Amino acid sequence: MFTPHELDVPADGPGTLRLGAVVAGKYRIKRLVGKGGMGAVYKAENTAIGRTVAIKVLHSHLADDGVTLKRFQREARAAAGIRHSRVVEVLDMGVEASGEPYIVMEYVRGRSLSQLVRPEHPISVRRAADIAGQILDALGTVHEAGIVHRDLKPANVLLTVQHGRPDFVKIFDFGIATFVESAWDASTTGDLTPSGRAMGTPYYSPPEQIRGGSVRDPRVDIYAVGVILYELVTGYRPFRGDHLVHLCRSIMNDPPPPLRVFRADVPEAFEAIIRKAIAKDPAQRYQTARDMISALVPFGADPPVDDDVEPTDTLTTDLRTLRERERQVRGERGSVPPAPTAFDDLSGRVVVELRAYLTQRVGHEGIAEVLASAPPDVHARWVANISDHGWYPATLLSVIEIADRRFGKGDRKFVVDAGAHLADAARTAGRLGSLKSPELCFMQLPDVVASHFCHGQAHVTKHGAGYGELEVTRHPRPTLTLAVMMVGFLQRALVLAGAREPDVRLAKVAALGDASDVFEATWS
Structure with a gap:
């Protein structure tokens, strides 16, 4: 499902499950894919039915607070109810006897969108619009279910090949942002160990999320897509800072550098779409994922599908x-x-x-x-x-x-x-x-x-x-x-x-x- 390049930490070291270990009595570990701030991702096999799956095992200290764990379980169950071709399916979840929460997901061969972000080789506007449109298509269904991702970033977007189509998008890690935010809030010291600081720096977080912490508003995800789109076509994030405080101040107060600073061939109308998506005021952004898809259609995104013709739900x-x-x-x-x-x-x-x-x-x-x-x-x-x-x-x-x-x-x-x-x-x-x-x-x-x-x-x-x-x-x-x-x-x-x-x-x-x-x- 994930390539080792998805995570910045080398795929070795202490705290990993051994090859052949069995999680929850039926998921046999085949290999470690990578490790990150929240835990580790493994390729595994469901021995009961022979299906290959991906398992993300989270650090046990993130579940020290019982309320946090229950909140995470509710979010994960809600995410498991999402059925969309561009959302990685959640198959199972639980907590190991040793205290580590885990999530079982479908295994998808692909690479992280973060691998496309290169300042020296920004991708074309058409390709970026196509990818962003697919992300928004998935988010439309997610938001209809009352779920907000809140930790959308290139590392949480997979690119695979499906039905002969390259750059087929799959997004994942729903509910985990809530879990880590809650664990952070529950920490008596106000800090987590370096291995537990999964949230990282808030490059993709809008001003209201930085000010208020947990925000359940779909426009948080719209903002994140705008940042991702900016990054895809320029190779740079719109807001930067030498320190976390400086970054947060920039996100809340500074206008983003014009795209023409990095490349002159970006159409002005396309840049206007990005500016609207990352507006400081949520009311000035696109209000729905469908609205933003429609704006991106002239630049390469697939038109939003009208599901009103044959309703089946x-x-x-x-x-x-x-x-x-x-x-x-x-x-x-x-x-x-x-x-x-x-x-x-x-x-x-x-x-x-x-x-x-x-x-x-x-x-x-x-x-x-x-x-x-x-x-x-x-x-x-x-x-x-x-x-x-x-x-x-x-x-x-x-x-x-x-x-x-x-x-x-x-x-x-x-x-x-x-x-x-x-x-x-x-x-x-x-x-x-x-x-x-x-x-x-x-x-x-x-x-x-x-x-x-x-x-x-x-x-x-x-x-x-x-x-x-x-x-x-x-x-x-x-x-x-x-x-x-x-x-x-x-x-x-x-x-x-x-x-x-x-x-x-x-x-x-x-x-x-x-x-x-x-x-x-x-x-x-």
């Missing part, structure tokens, strides 16, 4: 079925379903995070366009000061409705993503309850829902290993937007609790005439 199919039912109800009633009411159904923290979500998805210009179509009272409330501890009218959800109509794809996925954003924010603020297991998380959802929304009484009606049903009854004012948003909220909450392949269905909808909202959930 359960969520998209269910949402489109719901949209069709909504149209039928509209036809029967002769009008649209009731708009969100003026009752105070939304907690202040929900409104604050919905504003952040909208800024992230459509930018300030998009928000201005949306608010221009909103009722005057909604417009005024949306831009007013919001208290986290207050309660606000559900009419504010009409802003999300308008944005969905203008920027969505007709399947309400835009609204579902808003719910997922709320779950991420709740987890960050410690308001998502226990995340020890998906089952425990699901049982606590009624209390979590009540702390965010006031639109009925939520209670768990069915539960067990890998499944559950949540019902919201006694609706004084049912709202379709809020019900759809809850799908994203519940699904993301389960992912954060370690669920793999969660599937949440809105089986009954009070806003469309049912007696209650019923959410059916399954996971593994």
Whole structure:
């Protein structure tokens, strides 16, 4: 999967597993590929099925803190649920009896993108755009799953040959950045041993990540792709410094040197794409991976694939079925379903995070366009000061409705993503309850829902290993937007609790005439 050139440390020395050693009772070590700050990478064989795999064994001291280890396991399980041809598949994970965490991944023959970065031989604009477009294509799927890489760099991008295509991209190491950040935070001395300093210098980290540490925002990855693109076509990173402090100051305050300083043949429009991707302000960057791919198409990137023609995933199919039912109800009633009411159904923290979500998805210009179509009272409330501890009218959800109509794809996925954003924010603020297991998380959802929304009484009606049903009854004012948003909220909450392949269905909808909202959930 990895070449020894991927890692700067020689592939020998103490702390390595011996040839023939067996990890987790079934992975026989064949050879050491390389060692780095986080641990070592091995080529191994799954003796049970005869499959060649790659195993990354991490240093045991990174798991000294139990909370850190559990957090890493949740992230790794979420990453294992990603299915994309340009993402290295995570097959297994665990902790050895000696204390070393390990991750088992598919074995891919290839080389690291870092081997292409040479100041004396920068690659062509077309080749760089093609590679960056593939990275962004993978990130689009990753971000849709609610995952942010946060440690994207050339060493975490593989180039292989697939279906006769050279430079076929595979990205990896999801969740490990979170693991190391958490281990660093948990260190009582504020320092790790040299072998544990896996994060290195933050060449690919945006200003907000440097200031705040852990940042769960897809635009962090957009920034990293911009830095990688800059480096591919010039051979140099846009920000440098003699010391870590100087580097961080440069990233936060200095403009990047123009590309023409290094080569004069880079089109101005191509340079503008890079400048936008690495803007200091996240709101000034491309807001989605798809947006940046579209900008790179004229320079060699493959156009983004429109996956709306033949949807096969359960969520998209269910949402489109719901949209069709909504149209039928509209036809029967002769009008649209009731708009969100003026009752105070939304907690202040929900409104604050919905504003952040909208800024992230459509930018300030998009928000201005949306608010221009909103009722005057909604417009005024949306831009007013919001208290986290207050309660606000559900009419504010009409802003999300308008944005969905203008920027969505007709399947309400835009609204579902808003719910997922709320779950991420709740987890960050410690308001998502226990995340020890998906089952425990699901049982606590009624209390979590009540702390965010006031639109009925939520209670768990069915539960067990890998499944559950949540019902919201006694609706004084049912709202379709809020019900759809809850799908994203519940699904993301389960992912954060370690669920793999969660599937949440809105089986009954009070806003469309049912007696209650019923959410059916399954996971593994």
